[in-house]
Every structure is written in C-alpha cells, then in structure tokens.
Amino acid sequence: xxxxxxxxxxxxxxxxxxxxxxxxxxxxxxxxxxxxxxxxxxxxxxxxxxxxxxxxxxxxxxxxxxxxxxxxxxxxxxxxxxxxxxxxxxxxxxxxxxxxxxxxxxxxxxxxxxxxxxxxxxxxxxxxxxxxxxxxxxxxxxxxxxxxxxxxxxxxxxxxxxxxxxxxxxxxxxxxxxxxxxxxxxxxxxxxxxxxxxxxxxxxxxxxxxxxxxxxxxxxxxxxxxxxxxxxxxxxxxxxxxxxxxxxxxxxxxxxxxxxxxxxxx
Amino acid sequence: xxxxxxxxxxxxxxxxxxxxxxxxxxxxxxxxxxxxxxxxxxxxxxxxxxxxxxxxxxxxxxxxxxxxxxxxxxxxxxxxxxxxxxxxxxxxxxxxxxxxxxxxxxxxxxxxxxxxxxxxxxxxxxxxxxxxxxxxxxxxxxxxxxxxxxxxxxxxxx
Numbered sequence: 001x002x003x004x005x006x007x008x009x010x011x012x013x014x015x016x017x018x019x020x021x022x023x024x025x026x027x028x029x030x031x032x033x034x035x036x037x038x039x040x041x042x043x044x045x046x047x048x049x050x051x052x053x054x055x056x057x058x059x060x061x062x063x064x065x066x067x068x069x070x071x072x073x074x075x076x077x078x079x080x081x082x083x084x085x086x087x088x089x090x091x092x093x094x095x096x097x098x099x100x101x102x103x104x105x106x107x108x109x110x111x112x113x114x115x116x117x118x119x120x121x122x123x124x125x126x127x128x129x130x131x132x133x134x135x136x137x138x139x140x141x142x143x144x145x146x147x148x149x150x151x152x153x154x155x156x157x158x159x160x161x162x163x164x165x166x167x168x169x170x171x172x173x174x175x176x177x178x179x180x181x182x183x184x185x186x187x188x189x190x191x192x193x194x195x196x197x198x199x200x201x202x203x204x205x206x207x208x209x210x211x212x213x214x215x216x217x218x219x220x221x222x223x224x225x226x227x228x229x230x231x232x233x234x235x236x237x238x239x240x241x242x243x244x245x246x247x248x249x250x251x252x253x254x255x256x257x258x259x260x261x262x263x264x265x266x
Numbered sequence: 267x268x269x270x271x272x273x274x275x276x277x278x279x280x281x282x283x284x285x286x287x288x289x290x291x292x293x294x295x296x297x298x299x300x301x302x303x304x305x306x307x308x309x310x311x312x313x314x315x316x317x318x319x320x321x322x323x324x325x326x327x328x329x330x331x332x333x334x335x336x337x338x339x340x341x342x343x344x345x346x347x348x349x350x351x352x353x354x355x356x357x358x359x360x361x362x363x364x365x366x367x368x369x370x371x372x373x374x375x376x377x378x379x380x381x382x383x384x385x386x387x388x389x390x391x392x393x394x395x396x397x398x399x400x401x402x403x404x405x406x407x408x409x410x411x412x413x414x415x416x417x418x419x420x421x422x423x424x
Contacts, residue, residue: 001285001287003283003284003285004284004285005284006284006328006330008331008333028328028331031326031327031328031331032308035287035308035326035327035328036307036326039306039307048284048328050330050331052331076320099397100396100397100398101321101378101379101394101396102308102311102314102321102322102323102375102397103308103323103397105317105321106322106323106326180309181309182396182397
C-alpha cells in the first residue's frame with residue numbers, strides 16, 4: 001500500500017474541509033473494501049478521512065416511524081439492534097449475513113452503499129425498502145441513488161450521514177453466497193411496502209443493483225412463492241464470470257426470489 | 267504520526283505511517299508475532315484480534331484507526347499465571363490444531379463468540395468461523411474445542 005495521510009475529524013465540517021483540501025481524498029468508513037483495494041494499488045488516495053468516530057454518524061434511532069441508521073453504523077450493530085430486529089427483521093437478517101463476523105465489526109452501511117459493489121448486500125435493501133439516503137446536502141431516494149457499477153448519485157464533497165427506512169408490511173432477503181468470498185452471486189430482497197411490492201436484485205447485474213419489474217408485477221398480484229414461477233429473468237445485462245454465467249444467474253434470481261417470498265410469509 | 271492504544275493491558279505509543287496496518291504495528295512494532303498474516307486479503311482470519319472486545323481482521327484495519335482502543339492479541343489470552351485459558355486448553359485437549367498457523371485467529375474468533383454467546387450450537391460455531399480458514403482443514407476438532415470450552419459436546423446440539 002502506498003503511504004497515505006490519515007485523518008480522524010471530530011465533526012462533519014472538519015471532514016468536509018479535509019476532503020476539500022486533499023489532492024485525492026477518500027472517506028474511510030470501515031475500509032473492508034477500500035483497504036484491500038489500496039493494497040492492490042487499485043486505489044491510491046493521498047488522504048483518508050475516517051468518519052467512524054464523528055458523533056451522530058453512528059447509531060440507530062426511530063424517528064416518526066422510520067428507522068434512521070447512521071452511515072458509520074457497523075453491520076454487526078444493525079444485525080444486533082433491537083429496533084431493527086423489531087421493525088425490519090429482514091434488514092437485521094441481511095446485515096447478519098454480510099461477509100463474516102470480523103468484517104461485520106468494521107464494515108458500515110454508508111461505506112457499503114457509497115461503494116456500490118455489484119455483489120454487496122446492502123444496496124438491495126436500500127432499493128427494495130425504498131430507503132432514503134441522507135447526506136450533508138440532501139435526501140436521495142433509493143431509485144435515484146444507485147447509478148451504475150461502483151457509481152452513485154453522490155457528488156464531490158458529499159457525505160452520507162444516514163439511511164432512512166420505512167418498515168415494510170413484510171419482506172425478506174435471500175442470497176446465494178459465493179462459498180469463498182461470501183459475496184452474493186445473486187441476492188434478492190423482496191419487500192411489500194406502502195408503495196407496492198418492490199424487488200431488488202444484487203450480485204447479478206452488470207450495472208449493479210436493479211429492480212425487477214416483472215417480479216414486482218407478479219408479486220403485486222399474488223404475494224406467494226408460486227407467483228414467482230413463470231416470471232422470466234432475461235440473461236441480457238447480467239454478469240458472467242468464473243463463478244457463474246449470466247444464464248445461471250438469471251435462473252438463481254428466480255430461485256432466490258421464491259425463497260425470499262417464502263421467508264417473508266414466515 | 268503518533269498513535270497510542272492499550273495492547274494486552276499495557277499502554278503503548280508508537281510512531282507509525284498513515285498506511286501502517288494494525289497487524290504490522292503488532293508484529294513488527296511491538297514484536298507480538300503470535301498474530302499471523304495468512305492471506306493479507308481479509309479472507310483467512312489468521313490475523314484476528316480483539317479491538318474493544320470485538321474481533322476484527324488486523325490486516326484490514328489501519329493502526330491509526332485503533333487510536334485509544336483496547337487491543338487484545340493471542341499473547342493476551344493466557345491466564346495471569348501463564349497457564350492456558352479454558353479455550354486454549356480445549357484446543358490442546360481436542361487437538362484443535364494441526365500446523366497451528368490459523369490457531370491464533372481461531373482462538374480469538376472463538377473467544378469472541380463465547381463472549382456474546384456462551385452456549386452456541388454447533389451450527390452457530392461453524393457459521394461464526396466462516397471468516398477463519400484452516401488450510402489443514404481441521405475444522406472438526408476446532409469446533410469440538412470451542413464447544414468443549416462452552417461446556418458442551420459436539421452432537422449435543424445442532
């Protein structure tokens with residue numbers, strides 16, 4: 001790893017100033033992707049701005065019926081939170097299956113969605129639950145947030161401070177993890193929300209997480225595993241790699257969707 | 267830059283680079299070579315240590331991030347009189363190691379599990395160890411050792 005200036009700001013304003021003053025500053029929020037990437041010299045920021053200890057960036061609260069999860073809240077904290085388990089058990093369950101225990105004690109929800117790895121778990125939750133990404137400047141609807149592979153709507157100088165979720169009527173996440181990396185080969189989050197059934201697929205799309213319109217329509221008519229049968233998932237636009245080709249992933253989307261619906265029905 | 271933290275109960279201060287990994291500070295700076303580096307890609311878990319009581323991969327955390335934290339390594343696991351802790355003794359009793367390379371990480375990971383879940387099922391132990399790889403594939407006796415340290419036997423619970 002190339003050397004880097006490490007900063008631990010005490011406030012959000014300090015963090016923004018440090019980023020603005022750096023040649024190539026990056027936010028460090030757990031670093032479970034960023035540090036391995038830096039070791040491989042695929043990223044070489046001049047400055048790292050560690051946001052994990054900024055007061056207000058970490059923790060979970062309930063506000064007006066919404067769960068508000070601070071961006072620097074770890075996966076283990078979300079998985080173990082009484083509020084999350086009560087209001088959105090499927091989200092707690094997703095968090096409890098990210099990576100492995102040691103990774104879950106460092107990795108954060110803000111870091112995960114800002115990175116938008118195509119095989120990350122959290123983007124599917126934010127999209128299926130119609131979450132709102134809160135930054136230092138604005139609130140971004142999930143449908144507008146994920147713009148492509150490793151790309152989001154975040155602008156220069158914009159930091160995620162929290163993610164807001166309205167509890168769905170029911171929901172579940174099912175993933176087929178790669179047995180070595182634990183990343184999702186395919187993960188499907190199904191949520192029966194106030195604005196209808198939303199289905200988000202991670203691990204499969206060439207452009208990252210995406211909504212599955214045909215499954216949403218079918219499950220909107222009948223929220224049952226049987227409704228998933230007969231819904232085709234085109235292989236076009238899906239990832240092909242050494243772990244599985246697009247046709248295999250397309251098939252897995254249906255299998256995981258069925259499992260997720262069955263789990264949501266309890 | 268300067269960093270200070272508590273390691274195995276002792277206050278330490280060191281001059282580090284921004285890029286210095288926690289495991290590099292432990293092994294090269296403090297000569298605590300019990301913490302191993304296996305893959306250096308955060309997959310194998312040989313470098314697992316506790317930071318403020320929680321298991322993390324010391325190869326994927328900057329030393330600077332541990333400022334002010336309490337770090338425990340395998341060297342801090344034995345009893346004060348130098349005898350093995352119950353979990354270490356269980357690894358010994360149940361032959362929970364072959365080549366021993368993954369053992370420090372396995373012990374640190376197992377100890378972290380028992381701290382939050384004193385009576386895990388065998389399934390819970392196996393899932394918890396997803397981030398700790400044993401190249402000798404000696405998982406069965408590792409699971410046995412952790413179960414024994416929790417006062418249970420393999421096969422008693424699933």
